[in-house]
Amino acid sequence: MAYKYNDNTFIMEITQFDAKGSGRAVIQRENKQGKRKKQHITIPYTLPGERVQATLVPPYRNRVAKPDQIIEAHPERIEPACLHFGKCGGCSWQHISYATQLKEKTSQVKQLLEEQHFDSNVVQSTIGADEAWYYRNKMEFTFNKAGELGLHEKGNYQNIIPLETCFIASQEMVNATTEVAKWAQAHRLSGYDKETKEGLLRHLMVRHSQATGEMMLALFATESPVESSALSDLKERIKDKFPSVTSLLWLENRDIADKVQAQQVHVLAGRDFIYDELAGYRYRLWYDTFFQTNPKQAEKLVELALEMAQPQATDKMIDLFCGVGTFSLPFASRVSQLAGIEIVESSIASAKRNASDNGVHNTLFLAKDARHGLRKMLETFGNPDVLLLDPPRSGAGGKVMRRIARSKPKRIVYVSCNPRTLVSDIKEFVPFGYQLEVVQPVDLFPQTYHVECVALLQRETI
Numbered sequence: 001m002a003y004k005y006n007d008n009t010f011i012m013e014i015t016q017f018d019a020k021g022s023g024r025a026v027i028q029r030e031n032k033q034g035k036r037k038k039q040h041i042t043i044p045y046t047l048p049g050e051r052v053q054a055t056l057v058p059p060y061r062n063r064v065a066k067p068d069q070i071i072e073a074h075p076e077r078i079e080p081a082c083l084h085f086g087k088c089g090g091c092s093w094q095h096i097s098y099a100t101q102l103k104e105k106t107s108q109v110k111q112l113l114e115e116q117h118f119d120s121n122v123v124q125s126t127i128g129a130d131e132a133w134y135y136r137n138k139m140e141f142t143f144n145k146a147g148e149l150g151l152h153e154k155g156n157y158q159n160i161i162p163l164e165t166c167f168i169a170s171q172e173m174v175n176a177t178t179e180v181a182k183w184a185q186a187h188r189l190s191g192y193d194k195e196t197k198e199g200l201l202r203h204l205m206v207r208h209s210q211a212t213g214e215m216m217l218a219l220f221a222t223e224s225p226v227e228s229s230a231l232s233d234l235k236e237r238i239k240d241k242f243p244s245v246t247s248l249l250w251l252e253n254r255d256i257a258d259k260v261q262a263q264q265v266h267v268l269a270g271r272d273f274i275y276d277e278l279a280g281y282r283y284r285l286w287y288d289t290f291f292q293t294n295p296k297q298a299e300k301l302v303e304l305a306l307e308m309a310q311p312q313a314t315d316k317m318i319d320l321f322c323g324v325g326t327f328s329l330p331f332a333s334r335v336s337q338l339a340g341i342e343i344v345e346s347s348i349a350s351a352k353r354n355a356s357d358n359g360v361h362n363t364l365f366l367a368k369d370a371r372h373g374l375r376k377m378l379e380t381f382g383n384p385d386v387l388l389l390d391p392p393r394s395g396a397g398g399k400v401m402r403r404i405a406r407s408k409p410k411r412i413v414y415v416s417c418n419p420r421t422l423v424s425d426i427k428e429f430v431p432f433g434y435q436l437e438v439v440q441p442v443d444l445f446p447q448t449y450h451v452e453c454v455a456l457l458q459r460e461t462i
């Protein structure tokens with residue numbers, strides 16, 4: 001329980017993490033009627049077991065406090081590496097030793113399963129990254145209205161922190177981003193102002209393959225590129241200093257919605273895609289292709305999924321939410337036939353191309369949403385022996401899960417980037433006689449509270 005310090009400042013005991021990896025504490029506060037009330041407070045960048053002095057920040061209804069002083073620090077608290085830590089919305093756990101990050105991720109998954117009455121003994125210890133820094137192969141940066149390029153400020157997405165360092169992207173990505181930032185400043189180019197809807201430059205997306213070394217720089221702007229000295233200068237700077245850039249794009253996004261999207265693609269240099277490789281397969285990645293952002297850990301995911309699913313040469317398999325085929329291709333070479341389903345048409349086009357580029361010929365791919373796509377696929381393809389699903393953070397949802405269960409696959413491998421939706425989804429399988437055999441958390445996102453899991457469910461034979 002907390003002691004009041006002055007009006008909005010309290011001494012707090014951190015008791016647990018919240019769902020987003022911030023510390024939580026309970027305080028006693030007087031309401032307008034003078035009654036003392038218990039309030040649950042979120043204190044970012046604190047750890048359970050710590051004693052801190054923290055001040056509530058407006059708007060008070062959000063019940064968030066900023067730590068002013070760590071009075072008793074957790075023994076695993078460490079000095080964050082990045083100067084943007086605490087301001088940038090990217091990393092939230094740089095102040096926690098890596099070993100403790102892994103332990104916390106395992107406990108988080110166990111706790112979510114226990115809350116839904118699953119046996120948490122099926123949860124294995126989180127598999128950590130060999131390299132907990134510089135692991136990301138894709139980053140998105142934003143221009144502010146002054147044309148400065150950087151990262152969104154945590155809690156204030158209108159504000160941009162000009163980029164100086166980033167410890168989770170490769171140095172080559174940071175250097176290329178810094179060069180584009182210097183170019184925009186040198187030519188006094190304006191950034192897009194979300195309020196007035198004016199300004200030229202919106203975002204810079206950087207993709208960098210760790211396997212092939214190829215890099216894509218994609219500039220999002222509100223207008224088409226004018227053939228000007230500024231543009232020639234950009235091409236020269238990139239050509240001279242970054243020969244790894246095999247794709248330099250200008251993407252026109254005239255939409256008011258400030259998403260990383262484009263109505264028109266202009267190739268300024270190279271191709272409109274880069275090559276990447278994962279688990280021995282080669283992929284073409286366009287600017288809008290979903291691809292695993294931590295490729296080294298993603299290879300471990302693929303290996304685990306293969307181990308759990310034990311695909312047999314006679315098996316028919318469905319890969320639901322297949323993207324560009326990251327799981328489809330390694331599995332296809334081990335089963336008789338594989339069908340992939342995915343909502344984004346360009347990803348399905350890419351999956352087909354990736355399959356043929358890699359000499360994989362026993363696949364078929366359908367561009368449709370999971371629910372309707374699965375129904376349609378089951379009619380023509382028949383029931384699968386093995387089903388793998390890898391939905392987005394929002395999960396697959398009850399209807400999709402029940403449809404999967406009714407198709408009676410012997411083994412289901414569920415790959416998830418959100419343990420919360422994983423647990424609520426797999427609950428749907430229980431009435432159909434599926435047993436949760438194992439949940440293996442894998443750390444794809446070091447320095448953040450996020451965790452990926454691979455779960456195996458098997459149908460009990462009666």
Ligand SMILES: C[S@@+](CC[C@H](N)C(=O)[O-])C[C@H]1O[C@@H](n2cnc3c(N)ncnc32)[C@H](O)[C@@H]1O
Pocket residue numbers: 290291292321322323324325326327341342343344347368369370371390391392393417
């Ligand atoms: C976490 S990604 C996994 C992709 C792929 N398995 C991989 O590892 O690269 C989730 C995928 O689901 C797709 N998706 C999102 N909503 C969908 C829906 N309603 N139906 C089918 N696919 C969907 C996304 O486009 C994305 O490619």
